[in-house]
Amino acid sequence: MLPDRSQTQQRADLTFRGNVHSGRHGWLRLTTAYSLTLARERMAHLAPGSSVLEPFAGSGTTPLVAEEMGLHCQAREINPFLVWFTNAKLDYYSPQTRSEAQQAASQVLSQASACEKADIPFWTPPIHHIERWWDPVTLKALAALKSFINIHSGQVRNLLDVAFCRVMMGTSNVVFNHQSMSLKKLEADTDQPAFELPANTYQDVLTRFQLEFGEVVTTLAEPLRLTASVHQGDSKTPFDAFEPADMVLTSPPYCNRMSYIRELRPYMYWLGFLTSGEQASDLDWKSTGGTWGKASTRLRGWSPSISPDYQSDDSQDGTPVPTPAELEASLPIASELAAALENIEKGKSGDILAPYVHKYFLDMWQHFLMIDPVLKAGGDMCYVIGNSTFSGTEVPTHRWYAQMMEALGYTNIHIDTLRKRNSNKALYEFAVCAHKPSAA
Structure with missing residues (x-):
């Protein structure tokens, strides 16, 4: 019998919205992030000094909360931009560094302001149809700011870049009225926007940078202990270099084809972490649940037995990485998954969606191993995750995670319904929790 979720609320305080005005947690908006409130609730039982492992670090909510709670946290993240961003959030900025950053920000503003009337070919990132993202005046101001920010280095550069990211996204033609980021619509058969572009003057953009930098600096007053760190890596590979953890707390990508690379590409292009769409597709393919760009095309006809690039090519000594055949043979949810895939294949875009779901759960089973x-x-361990639907077929990710945990010998497995999600009346967010028994 299915649980009654009729009284479940949306609980915006458990989403990224709960982080917006909370110091460093609010530096940038990542829609898929859970809130510091949720992280605190799930780690509240841990003794000071306990070790937490976050294998899908995202924008760093878990390690930052762990720092604030006196816990030690190790984290892993496959996206190089998020690795940089989270480590910048976790860093200690001395009074001298903050003073130097403020002086640098003033210098950047002065230099950019002096170029307002000049015809200087500042670098802009190779974003496809960049004119749909920013009007010419805004783009010129952003390019000038970034050019002079790039003169600086180290922690000063990091703080300037965070402020720039806030301005860059805040002056763009992006909307967040859906689950994922999207551009405002264009007139049919033209490249012209079907809306009024933001009326930013060149000086408006510079003023906004000054304000955003000021807000970032105010969040640095409370120093951190510098015990948390984020390492770049694929969470389908061994964690042999990590210290044993008292708890795993994370929120993996959902099985819903939402691409984190797609969501973050403006940041990644401007800061030099991406230089082409092909590079973005390759990174998305390596990521759990990624299908953006050419990664979608690669799913047609996909199966682990014919895909040598299915597993990460990051080889490590220690924990053995199973072959695709071994993963298939040991998958605890094999029969339920096969039935769901059969139904998904019959629906719209089934030739892409069925392999996508198949690959997602093999990826996650490999991760749990x-x-x-x-x-x-x-x-x-506690995994915050949502269920999904494809062509009317539910993919009960929460239940299947629990079955994987059970297959590994975990006990006290329970699924807490956290909130109702906005996107579909059948979709919820859950915390799937389990205990690893003590050695006999």
Whole structure:
């Protein structure tokens, strides 16, 4: 019998909205992030000094909250921009560094202002149809700011870049009225926007940079302990270099084809982490649940037995990485997954969606096999995840995670319904939690 979720609320305070006005947590908007409130609730039982492992770090909510709670946190993230961003959030900025950054910001503003009337070919990122993102005046101001920011380095550069990211996204033609980021619509058969572009003057953009930088600096007053760190890597590979953890707390990508690379590409292009669409597609293909760009095309006809690039090419000594055949043979949810895939194949875009769902759960099963050895006996894991639907077929990710945990010998497995999601009346967010028994 299915649980009654009729009274479940949307609980915006458990989403990224709960972080907006909360110091460093609010530096940038990442829609898929959960809130510091949720992280605190899930780590509240841990003793000071306990070790937390976050394998899908995202924008760093878990390690930052762990720092604030006196916990030690190790984290992994495959996206190089998010690795940079989270480590910048976790850093300590001395009074001298803050003073130097303020002087640098003033210098950047002065230099950019002096170029307002000049015809200087500042660099702009190779974003496809960049004119749909920013009007010419705004783009010129952003390019000038970034050119002079790039003169600086180290922590000063990091703070300037965070402020720039806030301005860059805040002056764009992006809307967030859906689950994912999108551009405002264009007139049919033209490249002209079907809306009034933001009336930014050149000086408006510079003033906004000054304000955003000021807000970023105010969040630095409370120093951190510098015990948390984020390492770049694929969470389908071994965690042999990580210290044993008392708890795993994370929110993996959902099984809903939402691409984190797509969501973050403006940041990644402007800061030099991406230089082409092909590079973005390759990174998305390596990511769990990624299908943006050419990654979608690669799913047609996909199966683990014919895809040598299915597994990460990051080889490590220690924990053995199973072959695709071994993953298939050991998958605890194989029969339920096969039935769901059969239904999904019959629906719209089934030739892409069925392989996508198949690959997603093999990726996650491989992840659970890799992370199990680094969680201490007696430790806990908690995965914040949502269910999905494809052509009317539910993909109960929360239940299947629980079955994977059970197959690994975990006990006290329970699924807490956290909130109703905005996108569909059948979709919810859950915390799937389990305990790793102590050694006999």
